[in-house]
Amino acid sequence: xQKSKLATIFLVIIILIYGFLSxxxxxxxxxxxxxxxxxxxxxxxxxxxxxxxxxxxKKLKRNIIQYTTVAVLxxxxxxxxxxxxxxxxxxxxxxxxxxxxxxxxILGIPICAKEFIRYKLINNVYKKDExxxxxxxxxxxxxxxxxxxxxxxxxYATLSIIKYVxxxxxxxxxxxxxxxxxxxxxxxxxxxxxxxxxNLYYWISPILPNSPWAMTxxxxxxxxxxLFLYIRYEKNILTPKxxxxxxxxxxxxxxxxxxxxxxxxxxxxxxxxxxKPISIATGSMEDELFTGDIAIIKKCKxxxxxxxxxxxxxxxxxxVVHRIVEKKQKNGDFFFVTKGDxxxxxxxxxxxxxxxxxxxxxxxxxxxxxxxxxxxxxTEEEMIKVETGQ
Amino acid sequence: xxKSNKKSRAIIVLAILLLALAVGYAAFQTQLLVSGTATGAxxxxxxxxxxxxxxxxxxxDGSKGAEVANTRGTVSLGTASTTGVSHSQTATVTVNLDYPxxxxxxxxxxxxxGTLDAKLTxxxxxxxxxxxxxxxxxxxxxxxxxxxxxxxxGTCTAQFLVKWDDTVPSFGNSTNHQQAFTITFTYxxxxxxxxxxxxTHTDT
Numbered sequence: 001x002q003k004s005k006l007a008t009i010f011l012v013i014i015i016l017i018y019g020f021l022s023x024x025x026x027x028x029x030x031x032x033x034x035x036x037x038x039x040x041x042x043x044x045x046x047x048x049x050x051x052x053x054x055x056x057x058k059k060l061k062r063n064i065i066q067y068t069t070v071a072v073l074x075x076x077x078x079x080x081x082x083x084x085x086x087x088x089x090x091x092x093x094x095x096x097x098x099x100x101x102x103x104x105x106i107l108g109i110p111i112c113a114k115e116f117i118r119y120k121l122i123n124n125v126y127k128k129d130e131x132x133x134x135x136x137x138x139x140x141x142x143x144x145x146x147x148x149x150x151x152x153x154x155x156y157a158t159l160s161i162i163k164y165v166x167x168x169x170x171x172x173x174x175x176x177x178x179x180x181x182x183x184x185x186x187x188x189x190x191x192x193x194x195x196x197x198x199n200l201y202y203w204i205s206p207i208l209p210n211s212p213w214a215m216t217x218x219x220x221x222x223x224x225x226x227l228f229l230y231i232r233y234e235k236n237i238l239t240p241k242x243x244x245x246x247x248x249x250x251x252x253x254x255x256x257x258x259x260x261x262x263x264x265x266x267x268x269x270x271x272x273x274x275x276k277p278i279s280i281a282t283g284s285m286e287d288e289l290f291t292g293d294i295a296i297i298k299k300c301k302x303x304x305x306x307x308x309x310x311x312x313x314x315x316x317x318x319x320v321v322h323r324i325v326e327k328k329q330k331n332g333d334f335f336f337v338t339k340g341d342x343x344x345x346x347x348x349x350x351x352x353x354x355x356x357x358x359x360x361x362x363x364x365x366x367x368x369x370x371x372x373x374x375x376x377x378x379t380e381e382e383m384i385k386v387e388t389g390q
Numbered sequence: 391x392x393k394s395n396k397k398s399r400a401i402i403v404l405a406i407l408l409l410a411l412a413v414g415y416a417a418f419q420t421q422l423l424v425s426g427t428a429t430g431a432x433x434x435x436x437x438x439x440x441x442x443x444x445x446x447x448x449x450x451d452g453s454k455g456a457e458v459a460n461t462r463g464t465v466s467l468g469t470a471s472t473t474g475v476s477h478s479q480t481a482t483v484t485v486n487l488d489y490p491x492x493x494x495x496x497x498x499x500x501x502x503x504g505t506l507d508a509k510l511t512x513x514x515x516x517x518x519x520x521x522x523x524x525x526x527x528x529x530x531x532x533x534x535x536x537x538x539x540x541x542x543x544g545t546c547t548a549q550f551l552v553k554w555d556d557t558v559p560s561f562g563n564s565t566n567h568q569q570a571f572t573i574t575f576t577y578x579x580x581x582x583x584x585x586x587x588x589x590t591h592t593d594t
Contacts, residue, residue, distance in 0.1 A: 032506075066397040073404035080411050089428030092435050092508065094579040102581045107434075147505065167433050199432070207415070208428035216432075333519055352570060354517045 040113035083209030115191035171220035279368030284340030442499035493553035521558035
């Protein structure tokens with residue numbers, strides 16, 4: 001079959017209509033177990049039979065697959081190791097053999113078929129239209145990824161929206177850019193390897209890390225982005241007409257250390273490590289801790305704190321940083337009487353050991369102000385929503 | 391050729407590292423801190439307590455009464471904001487009970503806004519001590535509501551009796567009869583259901 005832009009556009013519209021229909025009705029067993037896998041599977045088979053085989057640069061294709069394999073292994077290793085910091089929980093997926101087969105059918109088939117279809121559609125047009133079709137398909141796939149039902153009829157705070165955008169939309173954009181690029185310069189294999197192997201880990205591991213949303217959002221965005229940069233660099237090297245300086249400029253190895261440092265700094269700020277920073281919001285602990293200071297908290301248990309230590313403990317919706325003035329034990333549980341240094345009297349309620357987060361081991365002056373200003377903005381926006389009902 | 395060898399070697403090293411991690415985790419599984427259902431599973435999973443999780447008085451016939459005042463008890467869902475839904479699998483419950491045998495009813499509403507069916511596998515209560523007991527509404531040990539919490543806004547309700555053990559003379563700390571505990575639910579994927587959902591069922 002000759003390349004046909006018209007056929008490609010027709011199929012893209014079919015995919016768009018299907019994606020739209022799948023969002024406007026309730027996802028039930030029939031859709032998940034029958035319609036969705038069959039639609040994507042059947043479409044990919046039709047395209048495999050009817051569309052001509054493309055010829056790619058074999059060396060580039062091999063290199064891209066190797067880079068992708070490295071990226072997938074790094075992703076899984078970083079994810080597994082993170083559990084040592086954030087603890088593990090049982091995997092909600094059904095990890096039995098039958099469960100795995102079912103998940104491959106309901107999730108794996110659509111994932112792989114979509115990437116195959118992307119590759120076939122992009123390569124069914126002439127070179128000058130490849131990028132346009134790649135962009136259109138990427139946009140449609142991103143739109144299909146969004147769960148519109150979550151937002152219709154619900155009111156969300158700013159933070160919830162930021163979480164969803166960071167966890168779903170931004171990683172979807174990063175992956176779709178990567179997979180469209182590999183579909184142009186290689187074939188469907190890199191995208192299928194990436195998607196299938198990273199998901200396979202979720203389907204078979206008996207335990208998974210209790211990763212905060214920020215950690216998974218960063219991983220899911222940064223790794224496809226770095227992989228994209230490496231593949232682009234590799235492609236430039238193998239392209240005979242590329243200027244040498246341009247090739248050097250696109251070498252992602254120059255920025256990898258910086259990216260790693262930034263990621264570690266973000267994770268530290270989010271409290272994912274055994275020590276974490278918090279901003280002091282009030283002056284109750286003057287002259288030890290002032291408003292706007294950063295206190296470095298070491299996470300610990302009740303046995304590790306004593307009278308005189310400054311601790312952070314949980315209350316309903318916020319945390320408090322005060323000094324322990326008395327430590328008691330009742331029926332095996334520890335209780336603490338705490339007091340702010342500047343307050344005249346101890347805190348009204350005793351602190352149960354379950355409320356303990358950690359103790360202050362270090363302080364840094366003034367660095368906490370930006371976080372306090374941001375928090376003030378967030379609180380004001382939420383109050384507006386409460387008052388207006390929006 | 392050299393660059394290709396480097397990548398191949400990197401793949402082999404990483405694969406061995408991954409295998410070593412998997413074997414290490416299996417060998418040291420008792421030392422790993424594993425509790426509850428992982429909150430870091432992929433974005434297809436979102437099963438959580440909702441703001442409908444509240445404390446109620448127990449009516450004379452044992453049924454659910456009016457919602458309690460804040461002075462009697464509160465429920466905190468951790469990451470809940472003033473507007474919007476919570477996304478927590480753990481609820482922190484604080485109760486003020488007045489005398490031995492005093493009780494309130496905790497009604498939890500669990501919602502599944504993910505894209506896969508889920509079923510409850512258990513509840514875990516921690517931090518309850520010093521005279522506080524948490525049971526099913528019939529005073530039996532907590533049972534699991536095995537109904538499937540279907541995806542896309544399917545919900546499931548479970549009730550618990552929170553009472554001051556009448557064989558224990560003291561309750562709470564020295565200044566008030568107040569105690570706090572946490573209740574966490576665990577869930578897993580349900581791959582058995584293939585038809586349209588039947589909705590809420592109250593655990594009694």
